[in-house]
Amino acid sequence: MFIETEKTPNPATLKFLPGREVMTSGTREFATPEQAEASPLAEALFGLGDVTGVFFGHDFVSVTAAPGVDWTQLKPQVASILLDHFVSEAPLFVGGGAEAIAVPAEEDIGDDPADADIVAQIKDLLETRVRPAVANDGGDIIYRGYREGVVYLAMQGACSGCPSSTATLKHGIEGLLKHYVPEVTEVRAA
Structure with missing residues (x-):
C-alpha cells in the first residue's frame, strides 16, 4: 500500500x-x-x-x-x-x-420554512459545485442556515483556519450563490 x-x-x-x-x-x-x-x-x-x-x-x-x-x-x-x-x-x-x-451538532441558525425553495437551491449548489472543489483542497463546507439573504457556512478540515478561506467564502462561494440564487446577498462564516 x-x-x-x-x-x-x-x-x-x-x-x-x-x-x-x-x-x-x-x-x-x-x-x-x-x-x-x-x-x-x-x-x-x-x-x-x-x-x-x-x-x-x-x-x-x-x-x-x-x-x-x-x-x-x-x-x-x-x-x-x-x-x-x-x-x-x-x-x-x-x-x-x-x-x-455522526458529525456532532453545531449551531445551525435555522431556516424560515417560507424560504424552502431558496434553501434547496443553495444546498444543491453547495453539494454539486462547492463541496467537490473544497474536498480537493482537503476540507469540507457545512451549511448552517439561511436568513434574510445571508447564507451561513462553516469550513472544516484544511479549509478551517486557512489563510485563503475568507477569500474562498467571499469571492468564490458568495459570487457563485449570488449568480444562481439572486435572493442571496451575502455569505458569512458560522
Missing part, C-alpha cells in the same frame, strides 16, 4: 490519500485530542504531539500541524500511522457503528 500526499492551500495542513475509502458517507473533523477519542486513528495522530487537527473525508485524511512544526519530520510519522491503520483494516471509530460517524 502506498499513501500519497498533497499540499493544501493551508500551509499547516497536508492531505493524505490512502488509495481507498476512508468515510463511507459524510465527513468528520477532530479539533482536540478529546474529540479524537472517538477514533483510534485520530487518537493515534494526535498522540504524535505535533498534530492540532484531523479531518476524515471520503477518500482522504487531512492532518494539521501545530505552528512552527516541520512537515519533513512529521509527514513520515503520519504516513506510518495511516499505513498501519489501513493495512490492519482497523475500525475507524470506537464501536464502529453508524452512530460513531
Whole structure:
C-alpha cells in the first residue's frame, strides 16, 4: 500500500490519500485530542504531539500541524500511522457503528420554512459545485442556515483556519450563490 500526499492551500495542513475509502458517507473533523477519542486513528495522530487537527473525508485524511512544526519530520510519522491503520483494516471509530460517524451538532441558525425553495437551491449548489472543489483542497463546507439573504457556512478540515478561506467564502462561494440564487446577498462564516 502506498499513501500519497498533497499540499493544501493551508500551509499547516497536508492531505493524505490512502488509495481507498476512508468515510463511507459524510465527513468528520477532530479539533482536540478529546474529540479524537472517538477514533483510534485520530487518537493515534494526535498522540504524535505535533498534530492540532484531523479531518476524515471520503477518500482522504487531512492532518494539521501545530505552528512552527516541520512537515519533513512529521509527514513520515503520519504516513506510518495511516499505513498501519489501513493495512490492519482497523475500525475507524470506537464501536464502529453508524452512530460513531455522526458529525456532532453545531449551531445551525435555522431556516424560515417560507424560504424552502431558496434553501434547496443553495444546498444543491453547495453539494454539486462547492463541496467537490473544497474536498480537493482537503476540507469540507457545512451549511448552517439561511436568513434574510445571508447564507451561513462553516469550513472544516484544511479549509478551517486557512489563510485563503475568507477569500474562498467571499469571492468564490458568495459570487457563485449570488449568480444562481439572486435572493442571496451575502455569505458569512458560522
